[in-house]
Amino acid sequence: MNEPFDDLRRYADDLASEVSPSTAQRAVRAGMSSPTRRPRKALVALLATGLLGVSNVALAATADSSAPGDALYGVDRAYEQVVDLTGLGGPRVSERLQETGVLVERGDLGAALELVQETLGKVLESDDPDTELQTLVAELEGAPGAVSELVLNDLVTVAHSVGHTDATGQDVAELARRLGQRLSEERSNRPDDVGPDNDNPNTGPDNNSGNNEPGPPDESPSDGAPGPGNPNRGGNQP
């Protein structure tokens, strides 16, 4: 029975054909000229930030420590958007990783993975993705192992699917490889993971392959189910 799928394709075609060429033209023009429009947007945003800052410093400070699911998280992200318009924002790697850690602690792995994917997406779309990627990996030094695992999963996905042929594209794969290696070493060195005598680092419960290459991307993030690349697969629970 192909009827529903034919109908689905016709529906999609009709939705696409409803978009007027002038709307598409406007969107493309705006997208391609966005860097030059920044100064005016930045000025408006700076004024708005100033006003908001004066009147709502306490609220902003409280919201800043919130994580997805908290009542003030929307306020936190709204402030960030205003600051982003000034061009002073960026992917906020450190803050997102902290929030990911909170979500992992709460056991909401689906939301944690979504946040990691969003953050990495922003890193790769930022004006200086190479530096931002390096920052991301550096910030992971102090992050819980589970957060690093989530980032590694997404880095591997990105390295496999989106990149390019020059040195920067190879950097993603290289970062994923180095991060995988570091995580593997950290796991091996953790006394809890390797048993009481700590003689054989490859006998730990989480050292499932013994190789340092990052594994394949993990399965569905929405159900938070443990998988081979998921944070709760071994002794890495925060």
Added chain:
Amino acid sequence: MTGESGSRTGASGWPPSRQHIESARIGDNDALGAILFKGFPRLVAFYRGMGLSAADSEELASEAIEGMVKSIRRLREPDAFEGWFWTIARNRLRSRIRRKGRVERELEYGPVDDPESIVLIREEHHTIRAALAHLSARDREILWLREVEQLTHEEVAARLTMRPGAVRVAALRARRRLEEFYAAETATEAVEP
């Protein structure tokens, strides 16, 4: 089937040809503009298919276009175009949902809120819309990328951070669910006066 952008470029000009993609990738702004002009309606359709309103979909598609302009230099090769395109599209959707304080799996199927499209969408596509509304956000997304955009299981897997095998199973289930709901909706419409 797919995987090579441009190898199945149809009359609509989508997906773009390899030559166009390569030109855009190496800095030809006219080629990039032409590609994004064709891609914009696909993005709007995708977001509307996921349940967003027409206005929200156009706004989000504009944001995605801006992201694509910024990151075109990260496209590895023309064959990776569709993966790159839909990765950015999906990231924007995720960010949007998060900004609204909701989680993706709870995305509701929105109403048709665009007055000029009500006749077309409500009447001609009532059944498929009703069937889609029964599906989870993830099933909707998998079906859309597979059946409408005709991405391979591997390409969908990369977008959704799943394994190709898991996508295969999930796509099969989603297809079955859509068929069941579609048949149920068709039966309901048949008995209604």
